[in-house]
Amino acid sequence: MDTDEGRRLIRVVQTCSAGPSQWDAWTVDGQYLYLRYRHGExxxxxxxxxxxxxxxxxxxxxxxxxxxxxxxxxxxxxxxxEDFLAAAGLVLAPGASVS
Structure with missing residues (x-):
């Protein structure tokens, strides 16, 4: 899961915009990731x-x-x-779907 492909996201769906901020995301190689930010963590x-x-x-x-x-x-x-991805070391792949 530490490969470059595993850190490039092809699809991101925000599931909560208030505290906590959270998203469902998929890498270019199909791995599902759960992204969450709460209490500064x-x-x-x-x-x-x-x-x-x-x-x-x-x-x-x-x-x-x-x-x-x-x-x-x-x-x-x-x-x-954008700030979450930067802190997590993740990037959006070219043409990524974000909703």
């Missing part, structure tokens, strides 16, 4: 698909994991997608 998790982000079994079986997390010290709950 950002995280990017990888999962089999959107239905698994809160599944303990998925985590226990190694089908889910943490790609990156950070704390910006602000205790904020809202962040732009």
């Amino acid at each position: 950002g995280c990017v998790e990888w999962h089999p698909d959107p239905g698994f982000y809160d599944s303990p079994e998925s985590w226990n079986e190694g089908r889910s994991g943490l790609l990156v997390e950070w704390d910006d010290g602000t205790d904020g709950g809202v962040i732009s997608l």
